[in-house]
Amino acid sequence: MSTDRPLADAGDAALVSAAALGDRAAFEVVVHRYGPMLYRYARRMLANEQDVADAVQETFVAAWRQLDTFRGQSSLKTWLFSICARKIVDSYRVKRAVPIDDLALQTHPSTGPDDDPFAHASSTEFLTALERALEELPPRQRAAWVLRQIEDMTFPQIGDILGLTPDTARGHHFRATRTLRERLRRWK
CATH class of the missing domain: 1.10.1740.10 (RNA polymerase sigma factor, region 2, helix turn helix motif)
Known part of the structure; x- marks a missing residue:
């Protein structure tokens, strides 16, 4: 070089x-x-x-x-x-x-005068529930969701990584999102 x-x-x-x-x-x-x-x-x-x-x-x-x-x-x-x-x-x-747990989803408590203990506790509770819900997803759905939502990858990239077509990767992501939305509906 x-x-x-x-x-x-x-x-x-x-x-x-x-x-x-x-x-x-x-x-x-x-x-x-x-x-x-x-x-x-x-x-x-x-x-x-x-x-x-x-x-x-x-x-x-x-x-x-x-x-x-x-x-x-x-x-x-x-x-x-x-x-x-x-x-x-x-x-x-x-x-x-x-x-x-992953640092990408952890919240960082604020240190300003407007600290809201309820908001912090709710956020922590939500992230714990999200972790539990992710654990229950089938591996390909979990992988598709993590790669899309956390790593910000496209469906063709996810398909390449998981050995799927882009449409199949999109389907796994859709099913994962639907399941997570259902399991986390109390935070809507």
Whole structure:
């Protein structure tokens, strides 16, 4: 890679090309760029912290080994999420997954003079109920909902990640949303 442009500013294609040639620094940028997203996704899909860490680590190990197979037909982000989704499925074969709390959905209590303990308690109660409702969803519905609502992915991207058509991914998201809306109707 050119030394006049820092690796952190490089595009995904340049990073993949450099990493495929053995540039560990380029791959480290990929890990830092996409690791938090993959971690957040895996946390929603797996029961405990060790399984989450293992799935994300195994994702990057597999990606490093398979860099020469990445052809750019999908985005690097989608490719990494699809590897991670397969690692999560592998984990399901061992035990039933139960998602845990995620920083993306946690509330942060305000520290101003307008603190509202009732609003804070209600919000915390809602997030706890949302976590429980997510735990009860079938894995593909949960994955489709998390990827759409938390990771802000499109249905074609979700389909690529989960090995589904975009319409099927949309259907899983729809059913998950309908179920969550029903289970959380008291917060409407």
